[in-house]
Amino acid sequence: MDAVELLEHDHRMVEQLFRDYRAAASDAQRRAVVELLVRELSRHAALEELMVYPLAKRVLPDGEREIDEHLAEHGTVKKLLLALDRLGPGDERTDALMAELQQEVEHHVREEEGELLPRLREALEPEDLADMGRELDAAKHLAPTRPHPNAPDEPPALTLAGPVAALYDRIRDRVQGRPRT
Template sequence: MALHASPPPTSRFLFGAGLGMGLAMLGMVGRKLMVQAPTMLAGDWNRALEAEHEATLSLFDRLARTQDDATARRALLLMQLKHALGKHAIEEENAVYPAMRQHGMKEEADALNADHGYVKQYLYELSDLVGDNAAFQTKLAAFRADIEQHMRQEEDELFPRLKRALDEAATSDLTRRMNQEGLKLA
């Protein structure tokens, strides 16, 4: 009859710690894929960015509907808006705008990139106004108008020009690159 010795406590601890770390990594990857999935499923890069634009405008609308005393809800929605815009900016700045520059649209890409600096300024200012509903709503309305103008320029003029300049392989490559960038912040 053979006796089976149980592993020493240190081995069990290390196994448990390794298993926990592995599960945490799987959870992180799963969360990133869930956040990026709507973009990835939207199709080519331009359709995906348009879907993100719509989702962003929806967040603006939800923020605009917050009540005077809903500072916690407003802060949460503002955090979601910051995350959505941050991820979106990384996708555009690191994939789409370089493609625009490569296809003779350098000035347009640089102007869009400069707009992103103003987005950061608006977000900074809104963070300080969460508790002041009137000032918050005024700043939010101005921000939404500016961001919507930026989106319309991209969707109606610039992205169609870039799309026409790309063949099928370049479109596929840009879509892949954009999704890789989105996963970094997802």
């Protein structure tokens, strides 16, 4: 899978998790889906911020402006993820936060898939996209699994903070009994 295909695959997986949340029959099932969404969206955002967005800033004519908008959207999503991560099963605020998160994520995905990703595909050689896809896939297992809305969202600070946050997240995940991936 090249980088664009991998990011689009992540988007489809997140869309399925939103459907799974709505179909869940119990608070425990809904909470499990929330935890998966928190993990997958946290990883996805971190990888975009570390690897995709810096490249887009360099290769796209108006990349700086466009990526600044995406980073602002990531900030909103991370704050919602943090709020969801702090709630317990059955918390009455979960449904409203999930609806808001879904709206934000759907907007972000539409913009990325409608504008950014096609422009990246056009600007980069297929081999470069394939290499980046492999790098993104390998890095996914090292990315933070929780939201860090106050952490840096651009290199070089992100390059330093990301691995520390990821290690901390993995320790928290293990202590709290969350499944490993």
